[in-house]
Amino acid sequence: MRSELTTKVAAADPATHLQMPLSDREWQEMAQAIMSSGTAPAAAGDAGALVADRLTITGPSARAIPRRVRRSVAVLAAACALIAAPVGLSLTGRPAGASVAAAGVLDTAAIHATDPPASGDQYWKITTTGGHTATRHETRNASDLSSTWWVLDRTIAYVAVDGARPTYTEWAPGISQRQLTGGPGWSPVPGGTSIETTNLAPNELPGGWQTPNPAFLAALPRDVDHLRDRLYADAQGHGSSVDGEVVVYVADVLRSGLVPADLRAALFQVLKTVPGVDVTSRAVTLQGQLGVGIARTEPVNGTRQEIMVDPSTGLLIGERTVAVEGTSGVPAGTVVTETRVRTTLVNEIPAATKDAAHHAICTAGADSVITCSKAP
Incomplete structure (x- = not known):
């Protein structure tokens, strides 16, 4: 059975069905690495974070992430950033606004x-x-x-x-x-x-x-x-x-x-x-x-x-x-x-x-x- 985090992140990205599924353990490890990292997580639209064959997250729980899941890392990073941000604020710090x-x-x-x-x-x-x-x-x-x-x-x-x-x-x-x-x-x-x-x-x-x-x-x-x-x-x-x-x-x-x-x-x-x-x-x-x-x-x-x-x-x-x-x-x-x-x-x-x-x-x-x- 999927965890609540797995379900929410999968629902947030309509393209997740095109990727190889991740286990709950993989989702949880990536979430922990991102949230404990000393650097800001990469947003899903940050092309610079997705150009390499392997993407590395720095921090106490850092580990190399295979290419097959790098898009999921970016999606999860954006989700974690939204979770960490104050309610009603966008990633830029301004109030969430127009569509x-x-x-x-x-x-x-x-x-x-x-x-x-x-x-x-x-x-x-x-x-x-x-x-x-x-x-x-x-x-x-x-x-x-x-x-x-x-x-x-x-x-x-x-x-x-x-x-x-x-x-x-x-x-x-x-x-x-x-x-x-x-x-x-x-x-x-x-x-x-x-x-x-x-x-x-x-x-x-x-x-x-x-x-x-x-x-x-x-x-x-x-x-x-x-x-x-x-x-x-x-x-x-x-x-x-x-x-x-x-x-x-x-x-x-x-x-x-x-x-x-x-x-x-x-x-x-x-x-x-x-x-x-x-x-x-x-x-x-x-x-x-x-x-x-x-x-x-x-x-x-x-x-x-x-x-x-x-x-x-x-x-x-x-x-x-x-x-x-x-x-x-x-x-x-x-x-x-x-x-x-x-x-x-x-x-x-x-x-x-x-x-x-x-x-x-x-x-x-x-x-x-x-x-x-x-x-x-």
């Missing part, structure tokens, strides 16, 4: 993240096409009724590259597209298109993960460890879990369309360290644009926060929230929110946009509260 598949996609996206050359006097034109579910509960003829609709909205913002001139934002909210559940009757009433601007430039407004401006983004660390520390510190105490909220914060800031390439690359590397992050689809289409879905399922509230990236360009295509558990009016698998982001560089704001804009006079208080009134 291998997600890490590969995020690495590729980080490598290819680039931006077009831009000067401070230009503008980023950020077109955000979004959708969300809208549910209304009502009582009619003593019956409780509910209707859930999918509602589209669109925003076009012109943001100064240097953050030193006011932003112009065009809103086109509330276009009902289709009914998801419920009977006839209520449907959302679309609002009219409006264009808004203020007297304050982006850098004069408080910056944050949900409302980033160029100054806030420039001040964030590009070092992955420092950026991770900042994200986890800011996310602490918010959302259903700190890991889930970090993914939300990353999605929020990327959705702005303002994140420069070096910071996008660092954010992708941070996501690699978040437990539970995985690839949800290797080919997801978001409003006609193809990308890879990266997500983390939040077990507390039954939702999955997804971002869609194009690994070949390092660009965020968009993000969405999916219900993985059914709720009232929203069955499992429903896309609850969806946002597609497209950023282009323009030289100036269109004259028609400026002419049609409603101006507000705003004041930024010492407590970061913004108060606005309509311009006379």
